Amino acid sequence: MQVKQNYSLLNHNTFAIDVRANVVISYDNEEELKEMARDGFSNYPRPILHIGHGSNLLFMNDFEGTVLLSNITTIEVLREDDTEIVVRAGAGLTMDDFIEHCIGQGWYGLENLSLIPGQVGASAVQNIGAYGVEVCDHIKRVNCVSLTDGKEISFAREECDYAYRHSIFKTPEYRGAYAVVSVEFSLNKRFTPQLAYGGIVKSLQGEGIDINNVSAKQLRDVIIAIRNDKLPDPKVQGNAGSFFMNPIVRKELFKEIQQKYIDVPHYTIDEQHVKIPAAWLIEQCGWKGRSHGKAGVHHKQPLVLVNMGGARGEDIKALAEEIQRDVNARFGIRINAEVNYIY
Numbered sequence: 532m533q534v535k536q537n538y539s540l541l542n543h544n545t546f547a548i549d550v551r552a553n554v555v556i557s558y559d560n561e562e563e564l565k566e567m568a569r570d571g572f573s574n575y576p577r578p579i580l581h582i583g584h585g586s587n588l589l590f591m592n593d594f595e596g597t598v599l600l601s602n603i604t605t606i607e608v609l610r611e612d613d614t615e616i617v618v619r620a621g622a623g624l625t626m627d628d629f630i631e632h633c634i635g636q637g638w639y640g641l642e643n644l645s646l647i648p649g650q651v652g653a654s655a656v657q658n659i660g661a662y663g664v665e666v667c668d669h670i671k672r673v674n675c676v677s678l679t680d681g682k683e684i685s686f687a688r689e690e691c692d693y694a695y696r697h698s699i700f701k702t703p704e705y706r707g708a709y710a711v712v713s714v715e716f717s718l719n720k721r722f723t724p725q726l727a728y729g730g731i732v733k734s735l736q737g738e739g740i741d742i743n744n745v746s747a748k749q750l751r752d753v754i755i756a757i758r759n760d761k762l763p764d765p766k767v768q769g770n771a772g773s774f775f776m777n778p779i780v781r782k783e784l785f786k787e788i789q790q791k792y793i794d795v796p797h798y799t800i801d802e803q804h805v806k807i808p809a810a811w812l813i814e815q816c817g818w819k820g821r822s823h824g825k826a827g828v829h830h831k832q833p834l835v836l837v838n839m840g841g842a843r844g845e846d847i848k849a850l851a852e853e854i855q856r857d858v859n860a861r862f863g864i865r866i867n868a869e870v871n872y873i874y
Contacts, residue, residue, distance in 0.1 A: 532563045545584065545769060546588070546838055547765070547838050550592065550593045551755065553596060554598070555597070555598045565683070570651070570679075579599060579678055579707070581678070581707070583600075583650035583653035584625070584649050585654065586771055587772075589870050591845060591873060602623050614719065615721055617715055617717050620716065622651050622652025622714050623651070624650060625648055625649075626650055626659070627648075630751070631664070633841075635748045639718060639723070640669045641664070642664075642751045645751045646758045646760075648866050650836055651713075656701065661694070662731060669718060670693075671688055673685070674713045675806050677709055726750075735750075739811045744769055749822060773809075773869055774834060774868060777811075780805055795809070796808050812864060813866075824839075825842035825846050826838065828850070836851060844872070
């Protein structure tokens with residue numbers, strides 16, 4: 532375990548916001564975390580904030596408290612049969628590294644989530660998703676430690692209340708109360724590619740790959756290429772990926788919008804609701820490629836807000852609020868931030 536005082540979080544948030552925390556603790560195993568929690572973190576300033584790679588956070592100020600970082604990166608096979616394998620992965624493991632490892636072992640299902648930044652633990656909290664797959668599709672159990680008393684608690688998938696970019700861990704009652712220490716995944720031993728989303732087929736064909744005989748590695752490579760083509764690398768330009776969630780609206784409102792914008796992209800959710808891409812709404816409002824001081828909207832993907840260099844949290848937040856106002860004024864739709872503001 533490492534304890535650092537007055538420590539910079541510049542390398543612990545993908546927006547590259549230059550803030551500091553009073554204390555940063557990197558723990559190596561579950562017992563270290565439980566011991567600190569049982570002791571009520573009595574030696575450390577509050578509040579307590581557990582983060583992963585900071586890929587879904589926007590720090591508004593220096594953090595006057597203690598930041599926890601997990602170094603638990605173990606991978607353990609719990610059980611398997613001819614078609615399924617259940618694997619427990621440490622919460623501190625980089626999710627993309629885990630996906631690469633799974634493909635190498637012949638464990639399938641997570642390929643479409645390749646290159647999404649963040650750690651395994653955060654993936655279960657945020658219910659990350661891309662190209663027609665959500666991580667909850669393969670989660671069996673999320674194992675946690677209570678930050679109140681250090682007790683172990685385990686949540687079956689059905690208890691996690693998973694929905695689009697939502698889990699029980701994002702609700703007021705649970706947010707910040709538990710630290711994820713490991714996630715159990717149910718993966719397939721037979722590869723069945725998920726191709727019906729986001730131009731994957733076109734990209735595969737562009738690489739000369741037979742879509743009826745695509746391998747998991749080929750699919751992963753194409754997903755990575757698609758993401759690299761349209762999304763900025765956080766190591767080069769600070770960002771948190773998709774800043775806004777795609778809004779789900781009633782069909783009556785969608786039809787009103789469709790009368791003015793015949794080709795509005797959409798995805799049917801159910802008989803009463805439609806999902807409209809937030810990127811399309813933002814682009815229609817003229818924000819694609821524009822900047823506001825040191826914060827900007829990416830020139831290829833308007834869903835992504837970027838740090839143009841030296842931006843503060845309030846710069847990004849001010850830009851986000853301008854975009855939200857414009858989208859609401861034009862379409863009558865409130866787009867909500869996926870990114871968490873940390874004060």
